[in-house]
Amino acid sequence: MRYVQIPVPVNSPLPKASSISHMAYFCSQVLSTSFFTPKSQIPVLLNPGVACIKSFHQYRFLHIKAMQGDKVSTPTPSDECMVRVPHVLTVAGSDSGAGAGIQADLKACAARGVYCSTVITAVTAQNTVGVQGVNIVPEDFVAEQLRSVLSDMHPDVVKTGMLPSIGIVKTLCQSLKEFPVQALVVDPVMVSTSGHTLAGPSILDIFREELLPMADIATPNLKEASALLGGVPLETIADMRYAAKAIHDIGPRNVLVKGGDLPASLDAVDVFYDGKDFYEFRSSRIMTPNTHGTGCTLASSVAAELAKGSQMLSAVKVAKRYIEAALSYSKNIAIGGGRQGPMDHLLKLKSNVQRRPFDPCDLFLYAVTDSRMNERWGRSIVDAVKAALEGGASIIQLREKEVETSDFLEAAKACLKICRVHGVPLLINDRIDVALASDADGVHIGQSDMPAHVARVLLGPDKIIGVSCKTPEHAQQAWIDGADYIGSGGVYPTNTKENNKTIGLDGLKTVCLSSKLPVVAIGGIGISNAQAVMGLGVPNLKGVAVVSALFDRECVLTETRKLLEVLKESTK
Numbered sequence: 024m025r026y027v028q029i030p031v032p033v034n035s036p037l038p039k040a041s042s043i044s045h046m047a048y049f050c051s052q053v054l055s056t057s058f059f060t061p062k063s064q065i066p067v068l069l070n071p072g073v074a075c076i077k078s079f080h081q082y083r084f085l086h087i088k089a090m091q092g093d094k095v096s097t098p099t100p101s102d103e104c105m106v107r108v109p110h111v112l113t114v115a116g117s118d119s120g121a122g123a124g125i126q127a128d129l130k131a132c133a134a135r136g137v138y139c140s141t142v143i144t145a146v147t148a149q150n151t152v153g154v155q156g157v158n159i160v161p162e163d164f165v166a167e168q169l170r171s172v173l174s175d176m177h178p179d180v181v182k183t184g185m186l187p188s189i190g191i192v193k194t195l196c197q198s199l200k201e202f203p204v205q206a207l208v209v210d211p212v213m214v215s216t217s218g219h220t221l222a223g224p225s226i227l228d229i230f231r232e233e234l235l236p237m238a239d240i241a242t243p244n245l246k247e248a249s250a251l252l253g254g255v256p257l258e259t260i261a262d263m264r265y266a267a268k269a270i271h272d273i274g275p276r277n278v279l280v281k282g283g284d285l286p287a288s289l290d291a292v293d294v295f296y297d298g299k300d301f302y303e304f305r306s307s308r309i310m311t312p313n314t315h316g317t318g319c320t321l322a323s324s325v326a327a328e329l330a331k332g333s334q335m336l337s338a339v340k341v342a343k344r345y346i347e348a349a350l351s352y353s354k355n356i357a358i359g360g361g362r363q364g365p366m367d368h369l370l371k372l373k374s375n376v377q378r379r380p381f382d383p384c385d386l387f388l389y390a391v392t393d394s395r396m397n398e399r400w401g402r403s404i405v406d407a408v409k410a411a412l413e414g415g416a417s418i419i420q421l422r423e424k425e426v427e428t429s430d431f432l433e434a435a436k437a438c439l440k441i442c443r444v445h446g447v448p449l450l451i452n453d454r455i456d457v458a459l460a461s462d463a464d465g466v467h468i469g470q471s472d473m474p475a476h477v478a479r480v481l482l483g484p485d486k487i488i489g490v491s492c493k494t495p496e497h498a499q500q501a502w503i504d505g506a507d508y509i510g511s512g513g514v515y516p517t518n519t520k521e522n523n524k525t526i527g528l529d530g531l532k533t534v535c536l537s538s539k540l541p542v543v544a545i546g547g548i549g550i551s552n553a554q555a556v557m558g559l560g561v562p563n564l565k566g567v568a569v570v571s572a573l574f575d576r577e578c579v580l581t582e583t584r585k586l587l588e589v590l591k592e593s594t595k
């Protein structure tokens with residue numbers, strides 16, 4: 024028995040085992056992997072039994088059993104079908120408060136889309152007040168962790184943080200000679216921001232003699248730069264330049280002297296030196312107590328960019344931008360009672376998570392706008408949406424076929440503001456770009472628009488995706504592709520959409536029964552027939568979507584209210 028692995032991004036739902044060809048399409052189109060060649064052989068190659076699913080950073084692998092006796096030229100799992108993920112190994116100390124150290128490195132790498140493995144050199148008892156205790160991991164066990172990771176997982180970049188003993192530094196240098204990596208980022212951690220010693224002055228010689236000369240970049244803060252140079256005071260940007268050059272002379276290929284602690288500096292200025300030129304990286308100084316772990320985060324972000332293949336200068340540039348964004352995002356978070364709080368690395372994910380999750384009941388009274396109707400009645404999109412919301416619409420879709428992109432985007436942003444006030448989701452018809460740019464709650468797509476599984480990859484796991492479906496096959500595909508709901512119709516004839524086949528109540532019922540997804544009925548529905556539609560009584564039919572019945576009328580507010588009453592009546 025063999026296993027064939029198919030990588031599928033974590034954000035997308037699992038395809039059903041029965042749709043192997045879909046998966047092959049997915050691999051070839053979305054991931055640009057050419058595992059299945061020729062494509063036409065796919066159905067006979069594999070026994071469609073999904074054996075297990077492994078998580079592996081961005082991708083999980085569907086392991087599909089290829090049984091003996093299958094008609095094969097069976098493809099064996101080959102390097103060609105595996106997707107390599109950029110990988111940073113951090114060799115650092117654990118911070119129980121999770122603001123700095125190993126925990127900051129893990130979060131920074133995750134936020135930057137890079138896999139991070141961890142070799143722990145010390146366990147600290149630490150919080151927002153300070154460091155209460157340090158327990159150093161025995162040197163031979165650090166060596167064992169290093170061997171485990173380096174011999175098997177082949178990280179692209181190694182980043183170092185707290186290295187609390189001479190023996191640990193020696194072990195690390197030895198391991199790196201045995202298992203060379205693409206780049207070494209050395210953050211010469213010595214003192215915590217609260218003033219606690221994490222690696223004493225006895226470490227300086229081995230840093231200077233062995234570790235720093237191996238480094239592609241060293242990232243000391245002001246105190247560490249000063250210690251490495253025998254205690255010279257560093258108080259100005261000119262001093263930082265001097266330090267960057269002097270540390271470069273010790274051996275690292277590049278030096279970034281971090282100026283987070285530069286006294287009396289309005290901006291947060293870091294000085295970079297590559298042996299030839301100096302560069303100043305400036306960002307505004309964010310007024311926040313939550314700067315614990317900024318150094319670890321910056322060094323990890325540089326390592327993450329290098330692992331992705333960036334040049335050193337652009338890696339530092341991007342890392343600095345990320346630190347500024349993360350600090351700005353975290354400036355008001357309150358964790359712990361001390362003076363040095365942690366920041367929130369996963370800002371992007373967080374902004375998605377805070378969105379109210381999709382509730383199928385949102386589909387109850389689904390209002391879909393139409394620019395021609397608005398024009399006819401002399402209304403703006405925003406006014407139309409406002410009226411529908413006030414009348415009780417439970418979800419809004421902007422379906423604007425004739426509007427210019429920039430006007431559409433402005434309208435979407437304005438509508439989103441009002442929808443948020445009402446706690447109602449806003450979807451965009453067809454235009455994934457407009458949904459992304461306006462940060463709308465999702466999209467509704469038809470059978471000939473962007474394929475839903477591609478839309479899912481583009482929009483991420485949290486946005487709502489609805490798909491128009493006329494048949495059980497469409498509905499099945501929508502499920503596989505990761506849709507959140509189905510729009511099914513036209514239930515009745517309609518003028519809103521040309522050449523639209525009417526599927527009738529029977530067609531609607533067939534689609535509903537063929538899927539577990541919630542369904543909203545659409546097409547020619549209004550006050551006179553909404554009750555008949557909801558009367559179908561299938562549990563996943565959650566509501567009706569209407570265009571003309573609301574927007575091709577003189578008073579949108581009144582029509583919406585009336586329809587809401589009819590719908591409420593029908594569910595009694």
Ligand SMILES: Nc1ncnc2c1ncn2[C@@H]1O[C@H](COP(=O)(O)OP(=O)(O)OP(=O)(O)O)[C@@H](O)[C@H]1O
Nearest residue numbers: 244281282283284291308309315316317318319321
């Ligand atoms: N308040 C701030 N606003 C903007 N950027 C800052 C701020 N504080 C620090 N930084 C930036 O964060 C990065 C880390 O610098 P910093 O000098 O604080 O390192 P560090 O002292 O090693 O950090 P830590 O020991 O807290 O992990 C630098 O790019 C610095 O410019």
Ligand SMILES: Cc1ncc(CO)c(N)n1
Nearest residue numbers: 116117118123124185215
């Ligand atoms: C474990 C650990 N590493 C690094 C730092 C420096 O921020 C810290 N405070 N704790």
Ligand SMILES: [Mg+2]
Nearest residue numbers: 216283284317
């Ligand atoms: Mg600092």
